[in-house]
Amino acid sequence: MATNKTPIKVGFAGALTTVKTELPEGEPVPWDADSKLVHVGKKVPRIDGHLKVSGKAKYTYDIHLPGMLWAAVLRCPHPAAKVVSVDVGPALKEPGVKAAIALAKAGDTLKFAGQDVAAVAAERPDQAHAALAAIAVKYKKLGYSVDVVSAAHPKAPVVHEGAVGERRTEGHVGEGGGGTLQGNVRPLPPSVRGDVDKAMAKAKPELTHAAVYTVPVQTHSALETHGLLVRWDGADRMTVWASTQSIFSVRDEMAATFGLDKDKVRVVTEFLGGGFGAKFGASAPGSGLGYIAGELAKQAKAPVKLMCTRADEHVCTGNRPDAIQQVKLAAKGKALLAIDVTSHGTAGVGTGAGVGRNAFGIYTKCPNVRVTSYDVFTNGGPGTAMRAPGHPQGAFAIELALDELAAKMGVDPLELRIDHDEHPLRVKQFERGGETFGWARKRAESAKMRAGNARIRHGYGVAASLWGDFGRASAAVATVSVKPNATIEVKNGVQDIGTGIVTVLAQVAAEVFRRPLSTVTVKYGDSEFGPSVGSGGSQTTSSVTPAIRNAAEQAKTQLTARAAELLGVGSAEEVTWDDEGTAHGGGKSMTFAQVCKKIEGEAIVATASRARTYGTAPMAFPGAPLPQIAGVQFAEVTVDTWTGVVRVPHVLALHDCGRIMNELTVRSQINGGVILGTSYALMEQRVMDNDFGRMLNPNLDCYKILGAEDTPAIDIELFDVYTGANSTGAAGIGEPATIPTAAAIACAVFDAIGAPVRSLPLTPNRVLAALGAYEAKEPPLPDHLRA
Amino acid sequence: MYACGPMSDRTTLTRRGLFRGVSTAAILTGCVNKSNETGTQTPGVDDASAPGEIGPDAASVRFTLNGKPAEAKVEPRTTLLDALRIDLHTTGAKLVCDRGSCGACTVLVDGMQRNACMTLAHDVAGREVTTVEGLASGGELSALQKAFVEHDALQCGFCTSGMLVSCAGLLRRTKGQTLTERDVKAAIAGNICRCGTYPHIVAAVLDAAESKGA
Structure with missing residues (x-):
């Protein structure tokens, strides 16, 4: 056990230092740069892989219970309407229908196309969907706006009368709240450093840059839609299978919704088909799924499964808000003088359209910074946390604007970034990436192609990422048991969203006992297995693995005491375990199996949680005592200047995620971040029809998602960082890996064609417009949005 | 800029709704007849074992699933995917887009990839269907x-x-x-x-x- 002021070696290769840390009571000495680990950090195939490749993995969508019914939800077809009447009676006469409920009543105001109106449960899903047509609803249509520019106009129909309710989840970290609502516009708390106005006033006009950058609404589009299956186990108890990235948030919501004891709601999520930030709670952000399934099950006296349709998934289960960002920059010589970002974005009827910390928190040598975001309420489905909320939006605008300013300054964009970043590892990533990528040589080539007016141009861009290690203390409680048959059982109610956390938990336990991974089993995905965190904020690994390690260390202490008795030595201190898991003491030895066989009772069991974060190496997150996670991505594009088509042949991603827990799965996550970002850069956008106020592409053929043939070759360089922040040193990677991709691609397009494309996605028409082939269609920013 | 034009109360047209509205039997027999007339096999329609007329109520369809005989009693509008998942409890193939654009429901029908969400169950009568559950042999992964x-x-x-x-x-x-x-x-x-x-x-x-x- 650690004592006060324990020396820990922290930092990263080439920049290691020893810090003396006061560890919380009972905390084992954290794994640091000197720890030699045999399981953790290795490329370990996921232990549940065989279930996923054989079709045996049962997702919520796959669970079938005897007598189970299927639910379907009737959704409002109008962007804004007053309900005149709802009659679900006729639906009850439809084939197979066992229950029908109204979710809106006469007089209710519905605020987006897709809002809940009524629901039915039937024996088969097609019966349930067919029966919706029998529900009679009368609406009185109201005025609406579905885009930011219209909604922000002082005369626009007001979406929310009075105060706006915030829906915040574990996916939102460190932001929130808002100022007074004016019309549909509400300011979010600004981030300010220095005096931007003064600096701008002093700047030479030729060293300033001002432009507007826009990004579209992106939908999460997890392949398994939101959904749950509710079975009442008596009047005051239920079991819920949910496609959720936060089991305990589902439990809490169902308990509150139905007035049940939390202990009487069991939630199971053994597998889930993706979440990306939208799957917190029993309900979706824009649909009361938990209530609907639970109430239908109650009325029909049968288990009810409610899975959203693909269209539902696009319109009412959350999205990444759009943004119109006005960026103003000023420089003096080769130094950045001021960064001023004003953003208006919409999370539909929901909150949280800010643009993240990129502009404020990365190029911190810039003395004057101001980032002001506004939520603009529209009659659209609510936005919610999506993989690094706000950050890809913010990264796109600030990084492309920086490149435009760099061109005016006559400075290399990579050098500009290196010169203004204070994070030691990110600077190293910039430098190292520049070498690996061949930045200087390639930028010279692209300049030559531009000058030669080549049809197919290559371009190269770079952008940065920041995130925090938001690991939570006490939230996860892990149980580790050592059994007489020499197996180890790890128990925690965490869900595996697809990152491979379950495998990492097994690795951590195997590491503590120095036992083969095959002797470890993990019980997870069930609220009965002990409290845990939601998979949001890239905090799961950092929150849960320390709890597992701490419990395993305590179990090992007990086992050591038993070994001391068996070996006949006076105290546990005299027992040492070797790398084979054999105990030595008093000149005698016992194998792990021999010691375990003598365990008294069923098992040695220990339970522990994660301590508070107690380190910030190599650098703290802006404004918080936790480690900052660094990343840099380089992108290569080709642009066909005749057709405007952009392709991305190559991305180099350099990332840190604290201690790498499993090199195989961390590479998968980074691939995923890069692919999501490339998709955001090139293809994805929710298209709203202004004439009808609905989404025009709520499917997967018109809502484009990057496929295998459009995916770049992705090279990944990993940097082990020893944060000294928790007992395993794990941080997170899911979100940081997607932040800079679209920005780097947009910068590369600017390099290729010499003209910036300031709107995502980078579609051929926009590229051709930037090339001057025809007038851009985007109208100028109206006065009412000007900063 | 305000879009406050006329709006429609029409419910969205869906594939299943269409099948339900039109006589499914007519669609099916139409396909079978066509395939007979031209002498070419229409993909997904088995002219040998498909009955001349089925529906609108549920009817039996037999095919080989992962090497074993399978039978489901389903309506003509039921997709192969629903038959596999709901009636035969074979849940490896997933429903994701419900319109043939994502491939999550891909199965092999007589060795060729098919989107099970775009194939009617009655169209695989007499055929060999392989799902992910059929890729392993004797409990051993391929x-x-x-x-x-x-x-x-x-x-x-x-x-x-x-x-x-x-x-x-x-x-x-x-x-x-x-x-x-x-x-x-x-x-x-x-x-x-x-x-x-x-x-x-x-x-x-x-x-x-x-x-x-x-």
Whole structure:
């Protein structure tokens, strides 16, 4: 056990230092740069892989219970309407229908196309969907706006009368709240450093840059839609299978919704088909799924499964808000003088359209910074946390604007970034990436192609990422048991969203006992297995693995005491375990199996949680005592200047995620971040029809998602960082890996064609417009949005 | 800029709604007749074993599922995917887009990849259907499945069944040929993954193709 002021070696290769840390009571000495680990950090195939490749993995969508019914939800077809009447009676006469409920009543105001109106449960899903047509609803249509520019106009129909309710989840970290609502516009708390106005006033006009950058609404589009299956186990108890990235948030919501004891709601999520930030709670952000399934099950006296349709998934289960960002920059010589970002974005009827910390928190040598975001309420489905909320939006605008300013300054964009970043590892990533990528040589080539007016141009861009290690203390409680048959059982109610956390938990336990991974089993995905965190904020690994390690260390202490008795030595201190898991003491030895066989009772069991974060190496997150996670991505594009088509042949991603827990799965996550970002850069956008106020592409053929043939070759360089922040040193990677991709691609397009494309996605028409082939269609920013 | 034009109360037209509205039997017999007339086999319609007229109530359909005889009593409008998942409790194939654009429901019908969400159950009468559950033999994972695990070619796993079936189809079609990265990418061009597994899938398939000496 650690004592006060324990020396820990922290930092990263080439920049290691020893810090003396006061560890919380009972905390084992954290794994640091000197720890030699045999399981953790290795490329370990996921232990549940065989279930996923054989079709045996049962997702919520796959669970079938005897007598189970299927639910379907009737959704409002109008962007804004007053309900005149709802009659679900006729639906009850439809084939197979066992229950029908109204979710809106006469007089209710519905605020987006897709809002809940009524629901039915039937024996088969097609019966349930067919029966919706029998529900009679009368609406009185109201005025609406579905885009930011219209909604922000002082005369626009007001979406929310009075105060706006915030829906915040574990996916939102460190932001929130808002100022007074004016019309549909509400300011979010600004981030300010220095005096931007003064600096701008002093700047030479030729060293300033001002432009507007826009990004579209992106939908999460997890392949398994939101959904749950509710079975009442008596009047005051239920079991819920949910496609959720936060089991305990589902439990809490169902308990509150139905007035049940939390202990009487069991939630199971053994597998889930993706979440990306939208799957917190029993309900979706824009649909009361938990209530609907639970109430239908109650009325029909049968288990009810409610899975959203693909269209539902696009319109009412959350999205990444759009943004119109006005960026103003000023420089003096080769130094950045001021960064001023004003953003208006919409999370539909929901909150949280800010643009993240990129502009404020990365190029911190810039003395004057101001980032002001506004939520603009529209009659659209609510936005919610999506993989690094706000950050890809913010990264796109600030990084492309920086490149435009760099061109005016006559400075290399990579050098500009290196010169203004204070994070030691990110600077190293910039430098190292520049070498690996061949930045200087390639930028010279692209300049030559531009000058030669080549049809197919290559371009190269770079952008940065920041995130925090938001690991939570006490939230996860892990149980580790050592059994007489020499197996180890790890128990925690965490869900595996697809990152491979379950495998990492097994690795951590195997590491503590120095036992083969095959002797470890993990019980997870069930609220009965002990409290845990939601998979949001890239905090799961950092929150849960320390709890597992701490419990395993305590179990090992007990086992050591038993070994001391068996070996006949006076105290546990005299027992040492070797790398084979054999105990030595008093000149005698016992194998792990021999010691375990003598365990008294069923098992040695220990339970522990994660301590508070107690380190910030190599650098703290802006404004918080936790480690900052660094990343840099380089992108290569080709642009066909005749057709405007952009392709991305190559991305180099350099990332840190604290201690790498499993090199195989961390590479998968980074691939995923890069692919999501490339998709955001090139293809994805929710298209709203202004004439009808609905989404025009709520499917997967018109809502484009990057496929295998459009995916770049992705090279990944990993940097082990020893944060000294928790007992395993794990941080997170899911979100940081997607932040800079679209920005780097947009910068590369600017390099290729010499003209910036300031709107995502980078579609051929926009590229051709930037090339001057025809007038851009985007109208100028109206006065009412000007900063 | 305010869009306050007329709006419609019409419910959205869906494929199933269409089948329900029009006589499904007419659609089916129409297909069968056409296939007989032209003498060519319409994909997905078995002219030998499909009855002349079925529906609108549920009727039995028999086919081979993963090497074993299977029978489901389903309405003519029921998709193969619903029959597999709801009636036969074979849940490997997933419903994701419900309109043939994502590949998560890919199965092999007589060895060819098909979107089970776009195939009516009665259209596979007498045919051989293989789902992801049929790729392993005797409880032993295939080389392809093992390669998926070793290369971490899966994350959440929801696209994995369809990906594997598409790739198994590729390996069967190209036995003895050397595969390139482009071949694999083309084979999964119709399969969408949201987690970003494509690079590892390509590596896994190339590895499996090599190890099998294909």
